[in-house]
Amino acid sequence: MVFIIALQFYAAMAKFITLCTLAAFFLSLLHAHAASPGDSHTLSTADTAETWCVPNPSLTYKNLQEIETFACNYVDCSSIHSGGPCFNPLNAFIHAAFAMNAYYQEQHQCFGNSGLISITDPSYGNCHFAGREEKVSSSTALNTWCVAKPAATDNLLQLNIDFACSHVNCSVIEPGGECQLQDTMMNHASVDMNLFYQSSGRTDSSCYFNSTGMNVIKDPSSGSCVYNVAVPASLRAKKGKSKASATFIGLMVLCLIIGCVLLAGVVYLILKLRQTPTTAAAVETPMYRLQEPTAATLP
Template sequence: MAKPIGSTPIFSLFVMFSLLYSGSSQTIHNEQKTWCIANPLASNSALAANIEYICSQLDCGSINPKGPCFEPNSRMHHASFAMNLYYQANGRHLFDCNFINSGLVSLIDPSYGNCSFHSGTSDELLQLNINFACNLVDCNATHSGGVCYYPATLINHASYAMNLYYQITGRKKSNCNFRETSLIVSSDPSYGNCSYPCFTVQ
């Protein structure tokens, strides 16, 4: 389970998409969905360490005993769910699915039954999220000339706007839903001169 909200910075970050890995090359395909799964050759200890690390930062409730992804109750399966959660939340870069060679990028959706593995989200949803959030919060930082304008992508601008909305509205889990296109993370997504606001919960 994710750590309870307290003094630890918590950020709202939507499920992002970017890299498609095929063979020994990597190509950017914004429309291509990819997932991170556990390498079948990885040791149980490595997978257990992955689960512990990821679930200390992100909400792994789905693999708890009453969660929709608990069965099959195997370390390989639970690690795949957690590793994909981390991979999606951090931008779907190859290195976000490495985990010391215990992860693999898959082009096949590992979801099954009621268990859904998060994946990329469409440009239309990202734009809707930007429109909604920026009607209520100040998104000038993502406008041309702003410190968070670059990279000038929907992914970047939506991430900033959604986090700002989440922070200003009290950091409630329900305020980081955005039609199930977002995740709460404890890793600060700030970069360069672009700072993602994080307000302490009283």
């Protein structure tokens, strides 16, 4: 009887551990899926990328005009003159961006902190920005930011601000905020777009903004205005996988502990039952019974 009880218990324990293993496995998969972000726009260290030089969104219109004048002394800027394919819309950022990029393609210099290296083509309509292949270093590959394209109109930039600020805290561009200056639509939109981009896992779609956003691999921060950069999605995905493994192992250990406790309890009960004496008192029958005297034997 005890053997049958033990056998049934071991069968139940095997089912219990199997169910625990399956539950731990599926929970770890769900955990990994929740922790893993979408595909990022970060580059591997072995990549070469086509690059362009564009103005930092924090530049003033005076800065833009000075840079445009300087660059056009060395490169052909006819495309941004009246009648050229990049003349319209009449935008200081577009004209400066074209001149800066033409200079960058020939001289391989992007104007220090005034210029940003973009890995998104800033071309629009019939206005073509030439690009050049560049090797991406390991440190550069881990950092990307999102800013507005030079050709983005104020109406579209305002829409970008409204959308981004409905998802992230944009107090940095408000009066007194670290990024309130320069007080231009291009600067404010770029700050907010980057906040949304970093908080959304730095995916390609999070810097699209109806084709008005572009990824840069040079920090746009200026003065007290800091463009924060998030942990790369690829690294966060690995972290999520490690958490999933830890979750699986933890649940398995818990199941084994519970199983061992139940096993110990059943073994204890079985031993206790085997050692318990019979409650009914045993009635001893004497081997010999004294014969009662009869009438015939009486004197």
